[in-house]
Amino acid sequence: MGEHILVLDAGTTSTRAMLFGSDGALHQMAQRPLTQHYPRPGWVEHDAGEIWQRTLACARDVVEKAGGAGAVAAIGITNQRETVVAWDRNTGEPLARAIVWQDRRTADLCDALREAGHEADVQRRTGLVLDPYFSGTKMRWLMYNDAAVRAAAERKALALGTVESWLVFKLSGGAFVSDASNASRTLLLPLDGAQFDAGLCELIGVPRSALAQVVDTHGALAETNAELLGGAVPVCGLAGDQQAATVGQCCLAPGETKATYGTGAFVLTNQGEAVPRSEHRLLGTVLTQRGGVRRYALEGSVFVAGSLVQWLRDSLGLIGTAAETEALARSISDSGGVTIVPALSGLGAPHWQAEARGVIAGLSFASGRAQIARAALEAMAHQTHDLAEAFAADGAAWQTLRIDGGMSANDWMAQDLANMLGVTVERPDFVETTALGAAMLAAVGAGIHANLEDAAKAMRGKVRRFEPALPDGAREERLVRWRKALAAV
Template structure:
């Protein structure tokens, strides 16, 4: 049997297929951009058909590179979490555009539930807060305002799922599954429960029959239709992107902590088998589930990271390429007092201000492209520091931080995070740990590796350390500037 693993890594701005060997080495990659739809302020949508067709095209390219479907041991899937797809289980076609995790249209619904005193009830069961970020209120909005979705619900043919559910359905021709890590992001699954809860479904007015079956993160979830790749391939791994990155970083022991800097920034600390409870606006989530047994994580979610650089490049024209930020940051001694609070789609943890808007403070006639670029990178350090304080207050103080994601390839930013945290920062040479984590899960599900620990040992590569080297008074001065700007947001 071949030991090549095909990973479908479906993200916010693009979708990819990546081919891995059993030792974790990358054998090939194909990527396609996804169209971003912004129909109104605060609304972000994707075309679910486009997600499927572009993912399939990338996958076929990698199957060909592998030498055919019979050379692939398993498929692993990882995906942007909380994004909601509605489709008809009979026709297999989407009923609306997908509502992306960044979308804020259900903010009023969340406010009303908070005012009704429901947040503590929801948090105690799901580990999550009432925020438009999560899936359930997006699902409810579709039921309330999209006629095609409402009609399918009446007919009993409606499927409401996150992106991994959509991809598995299309790959298999009908399997309707959600792994526990993704299901834990919906507001509909208790952290200690086996599946979606009738009690939570009733709170959000959710038809239970429209939801998927909750499964492990590694196992046998079905096989792809033979016509897709020329022969069936087993689907053996599934996890949300941030959980997959945590696995890919080898954070398999209690207290291990990673931060992924992609479109947003997401920090997860392994909480072991104990259901995490936060008193400081962090989230409890399922890290992974194997053989019905769950490992949990404490999470802090920042909505805007790499998307800030993208906005500076595409909307303002401040940057020609994202890679310019490092050169520009190094070209000046400091940001000249410029501070960016990147609340372009509200503030996430630990603030949770859905209506907050971005701020650029400290502008003067001396401000140029370099100061703006450097301030954008510094914002990543400040947001990470805010989360470090919240984790410490919840009893999960960091002793170091593992970083990954596209932005982490920036050496200047990695060093600045270490400086502002006052902690060592570790970065793998292969920063695409989200896909690697999905490959590890699929390898375990297919029997290529016996355990997740064995897969991590075999598949993880070398790392680089960044040690803090900033004077304490400089750190405190910069953090004071950040807090002042944050107040204005």
């Protein structure tokens, strides 16, 4: 058996293959972009075939550089969560474009289910609220609105799954599984249930027969077709990207908290083996599962983080690169009263306003690129502060916050988080903790490390700390402006 761990990280804007050592060192990486399709306002789609082909191409690049499949001990897969793929189990071909987690087309269905009085029971059972973000209503939409999907269901050939399920099916030549962390994001899996629930499937309108078997997040989960990579390799780790990042940040004890700032922003607090219950519209989710035993997390999900900076760059042309925002933020003493509420695809936790739309408030003739760029970065701390208040109200106050993701490399933003939250913010030197977490899961699943705690000791690197350094009055002044702009939304 080889000594390396191959991680396939199928994200929202790109897909990557990364080769790790058992000590957490990154040896190789290949990356390819994913085409974003926006057929209507509020709709976001991917080509599932493109996800597969580009992920496979990245994997082949890395395996070849490693010296062949024999150098790889195990594969770990992590993925954009809630995105739904529909495919034909017999041909293995996608039946429609994948509906991406950001997509809002099922808002009316969620409203109807909520008005019918189902949300309280759904949240109690699944830990989730009725929102278009989650996979189940996307699956129903495909069933009712796509003729090819409906025909496959009638032939008993339909497979509906999240991205890890799709990739494992293609890699293995037919294994149809979904790990518990991804399955817990569908509205169809009870937090304390081993498999997808027939009653929840009936309520949402998804055929139970089209869903995968729910499996552990780490262990012997599948094996690749030998022809794809030049040899069979076991798949030993599967997790949604935010759960993988929580593992990669070594938040393995109850109370430990991480925030990932990528396309969106996602905060998870480890809750141990206790099923999480929120009274403040946070989410309960499966963090890991091994041998059927689950660890859970309390989660707050913000839909727009790095995508706001991308919008400033690509749609408005205010910046040339995302990295420019740090210099622009430092070039002025404050935002000049400019506040951005980045509800470009609705508001996530703890507000859950699917129809909300973004605003830029406080503009004057003195407002320029620097003020808007700084306000965009400040919005990250404002949104995170809303989550911090909800977590504290649910009895899960943060003592420190471990951050990662592409935006976390911005030192100004990391310090601003510490200032606005009033807690120490820790950032690892290696910020690709989603991939590292998938590598840790696969390493334990393959027996390279005995458990996640041992993997953490061996694979996590150094961290940098940012301490709060803002007077309470300045913090409150900004929060007043934020709340006023938020109320307008």
